[in-house]
Amino acid sequence: MRPSGRELNQMRAVSFETGFTKHAEGSCLIKMGDTHVLCTATIEDRVPPFIKGSGLGWVTAEYGMLPRATNTRMRREAASGKQGGRTVEIQRLIGRALRAGVDRVALGERQITVDCDVLQADGGTRCASITGGWVALRLAVNKLMKAGDVISDPLVDPVAAVSCGIYAGQPVLDLDYPEDSEAGVDGNFIMTGSGKLIEIQMSAEGSVFSRDQMNQLMDLAEKGVGELAAMQKAAAA
Amino acid sequence: MRPSGRELNQMRAVSFETGFTKHAEGSCLIKMGDTHVLCTATIEDRVPPFIKGSGLGWVTAEYGMLPRATNTRMRREAASGKQGGRTVEIQRLIGRALRAGVDRVALGERQITVDCDVLQADGGTRCASITGGWVALRLAVNKLMKAGDVISDPLVDPVAAVSCGIYAGQPVLDLDYPEDSEAGVDGNFIMTGSGKLIEIQMSAEGSVFSRDQMNQLMDLAEKGVGELAAMQKAAAA
């Protein structure tokens, strides 16, 4: 029934290529099917003004899409002079999600910026960015711990995200672009490896959904995030 | 236990002052406690390029906050040369929410722009904007129907929104600013008057939540939206 022939509760093939670029403290090319996102983590000694002197660390994120990551070319945001509303919303989400999994006292007063740049898009880029971004973050923190700059591990539990939605009347896991563009209801579930909720964004455009359906989507999300968390740990070991 | 002395499941006092400004096809000053938002609805005969000739209507929203709506003065967005990420995110949410309650065929090929401008803020401005925005929209559509420009009512069910969160360990309804700034978990539930879900945005910053807690928040939201919908209908009758 799904265009890709997947089961309702089956994710796309997922892979992590760590060390994809050499300069960043952590880097990872995540592939969720045909969605490919390059995630890099940059450690800096400065923090934003509002936490200066607090001893707390900060994690933030930026998101971008190469102009021809998509089926038709999109205008380059740097050329149009600003980041679009969708971009801003996504990068705020990524930052919030990753921060939820960070012990900011243990991190110490430094900032890690996670850049998520979509090289190829086929639906679910924000979830792939969070899941891959956490691996880049993990690798950067590993470096800090190895160097003795951080003593207690600030990342106790992985953070991963997966999309769920109602496609052709059925709740499905991990929508690809053909599903995403048809689904009247879809959203993103961000959770920890141990199954705690961090963020839920469910949205219907031109449609509505019931509490029963919401519960079914939540079940799918728990399954998906569980699988992703296992792969994240393996990739960043 | 709540700073305001309210019950856990008690909303703030809500009022709607319709016709607050005279030029707009629909206008309404909504007050949710000390949060005051002026909502206006503007009807235009043009639609966005991507639906031109489709016969479908469009509803969109813009959001703003006066510089001194808040406790300390914020920089005027027009002066800083762009809308901040938070603003863009909120106005996209309002537009999506209102559109979910519109029969775009019945509306016909015209656009209604709902402007939500916060005159005074005390938490929950996006929920107040959606709830008050629907009233302004309703009034504008009433005018279209009275004039015979629209035959079948495109607004079958009110759209309303309320925030819920976990404050001091307890699930509470309709957070005000003192609660909002303390809550580790909070979010917005957008629903129809008949109890269907349109959008859920739950988010934890520096915290996590369980599925049980999620269910408790959903119960509160259903209660709150039910009360708001009744008031919306009365206000725009």
Place this chain on the structure above:
Amino acid sequence: MRPSGRELNQMRAVSFETGFTKHAEGSCLIKMGDTHVLCTATIEDRVPPFIKGSGLGWVTAEYGMLPRATNTRMRREAASGKQGGRTVEIQRLIGRALRAGVDRVALGERQITVDCDVLQADGGTRCASITGGWVALRLAVNKLMKAGDVISDPLVDPVAAVSCGIYAGQPVLDLDYPEDSEAGVDGNFIMTGSGKLIEIQMSAEGSVFSRDQMNQLMDLAEKGVGELAAMQKAAAA
């Protein structure tokens, strides 16, 4: 002869609702007929760089118009990415006008920002902004004096403004929008409560005027400002 039926030298009904918003140090909703402007005054301890360390205070103003304050919706300035020429010109005028009535030594090294946001427009918004802005400023200064932060009153004489113009060949006081859009010659007179001149901006578009006419307009302005100053004092007492 005037569309509103007013006498040539008769102003619209004027009212001041002080304390319209709760966060600002001073706030006032001024209504001059159907022109409604929300004015707030914000006190900050910093001053602009060019007077740092001088011991002098500063008063500045910003001006905005809600998109649907007018008969047809105007584009939101924050969305278009900059303040238009008309906005910039008006807010510079308001700031200059208010500063002319301030003893900057008595004020001490602090800044007061007066925000004037037009909720509904029907001509004469810049004059209403100055007149209402002075009341907000007065209320904020009252607070400083009550707290003992300022000893000698820096506001010795009210500042008020009124428009005058030549409509249908006759000099008239306080033009509303229907008059304003027809008048070939019109302008604004900013004066102190004791009748001194602060600023005159008379302008003809597609027309000219004589010195005699200029003198008649000045007589009207003196009458109007006198009445406004009395109301300002009463409102901010």
Place this chain on the structure above:
Amino acid sequence: MRPSGRELNQMRAVSFETGFTKHAEGSCLIKMGDTHVLCTATIEDRVPPFIKGSGLGWVTAEYGMLPRATNTRMRREAASGKQGGRTVEIQRLIGRALRAGVDRVALGERQITVDCDVLQADGGTRCASITGGWVALRLAVNKLMKAGDVISDPLVDPVAAVSCGIYAGQPVLDLDYPEDSEAGVDGNFIMTGSGKLIEIQMSAEGSVFSRDQMNQLMDLAEKGVGELAAMQKAAAA
């Protein structure tokens, strides 16, 4: 008493060098003392959207200052990404002033853009721009009339401007920079060659003025504009 040794009612030396650049339909370098402004007039067949098809012409103006036209270098506006408030205000004034002297029916449906670029500044640049801009406009219109594109002369009376102010307690004509930076009250009078008023902008910063003083300044302005108009006619003959 004046820093330059001029009489109270004496203007600076004024000259017009027409044809200063070769591409523009009209061009003129005006020198008012050490204030030098290059004015060019460009004729285009298009008009702004709001008068398309009306048969009426349009005259507009833009103003700029070279970064080192002033005593200390100012930031280049093109580099800072926008025109400052002062620039926008001035170019709106120039456009309004020149339009007041144009018979837009006689001009026909075409636009003339007058660019005023200050090469060297010593006070009074907006007045010099208007006065020199009219000469550039006159030269461009001469070309249209010679070519038979315009039959009846759309410029019946010159438009000129001069600054007046109160310096060291005395009303003076045509303030240079040392006077301008000291004067508590000053402004600009824009008039026709035959003595009609087009625009008055009188402003006090940190001071006030009386109606008597206003009358004295008006007398000076009439004298100054009369002299300028005679020179304009000679220059553009």
Place this chain on the structure above:
Amino acid sequence: MRPSGRELNQMRAVSFETGFTKHAEGSCLIKMGDTHVLCTATIEDRVPPFIKGSGLGWVTAEYGMLPRATNTRMRREAASGKQGGRTVEIQRLIGRALRAGVDRVALGERQITVDCDVLQADGGTRCASITGGWVALRLAVNKLMKAGDVISDPLVDPVAAVSCGIYAGQPVLDLDYPEDSEAGVDGNFIMTGSGKLIEIQMSAEGSVFSRDQMNQLMDLAEKGVGELAAMQKAAAA
């Protein structure tokens, strides 16, 4: 003598991975040592206004660098609101270079946009962009020819580019970052596969060079471009 141990006239290892992304009509990841650039070519049926209806085609380019492509993180251009001077200069160069190798009559009235995005930088990104960009362009044109949309091949000769400079007093070929940051004189040579010159940009900062040195650099460039052209042909065969 060279930090990398290369001979003076030896290029870095070069590879082309074609089809790196699936949506673009042509795509190629070029690696010149540690400089990795993703190049995509997008075919569109529209052309810029200035050649509309001419029957001629157009090739243009855009250039970007991921924030952490470099040793320290650079600010994202989309976030800072504009493309920097260096970016604009480079993308104009790439477009000019590629156009020089295109028979625009044979291409027909369509536009090909070549996006060059640096995933990892180690000197020579603009040369890698041109060389890899040509391969993406070649692949896109192959598709047009296969489909019969283009009959005669518009790309008769490859376009490639290589940097040369004077490092530690010696002329060297294909500078990497450690050399580039030390060299007082360096530049880029863009040539066709058959050895014709398209563009030369030699530049000294804080130094000068002689005509003899210029000739030596030209010899190196001819060698380098010859090698690159052979590889380009093989990659896009």
Place this chain on the structure above:
Amino acid sequence: MRPSGRELNQMRAVSFETGFTKHAEGSCLIKMGDTHVLCTATIEDRVPPFIKGSGLGWVTAEYGMLPRATNTRMRREAASGKQGGRTVEIQRLIGRALRAGVDRVALGERQITVDCDVLQADGGTRCASITGGWVALRLAVNKLMKAGDVISDPLVDPVAAVSCGIYAGQPVLDLDYPEDSEAGVDGNFIMTGSGKLIEIQMSAEGSVFSRDQMNQLMDLAEKGVGELAAMQKAAAA
């Protein structure tokens, strides 16, 4: 054969009017035929952050064109909100070129900004800007030396620039606009008075050139720069 009747190796008439504006530390109006550029040099005691405390000086440049410097009016860059790609490229070139002729140790920790504003354009504006800019720079440095602020002359050799290209199949020196718009190959040579090379920018659009032709152009450039350097020395003596 050339539109102007000049010999292949003949430059246009060149003149320098020093002291054209009074405020700048150095100023010069250079005319190369009908290309007129006003160059001013501004001395400031501050330097860019990246050399603060180094004891080294800095020279930078900005470039602009008045809207009607050209045959048809161009949009004012300050009004369009940014400097175009061509402008940015040119001003970076001018700065780099002038810096190459400066002993930054001898200059001491101060910055000189050279503004080059094109009053009238007829081809070759960037070369005229460099050549005239050097004269303005020389005059400003003379002032520093006279005042004893600089002891050893930081400008040992003039910097001048000239364009060369292939017009109608022939190598020609100093292209004017009619030649420039026809030439398939052209570029700029920046050299010192003693014949050393600083920068070469040769570019073909829709064409290619041979090494032989490159050598002929270089011969022309040497002749042209030699003549310019002699005139520069005379002008700034």
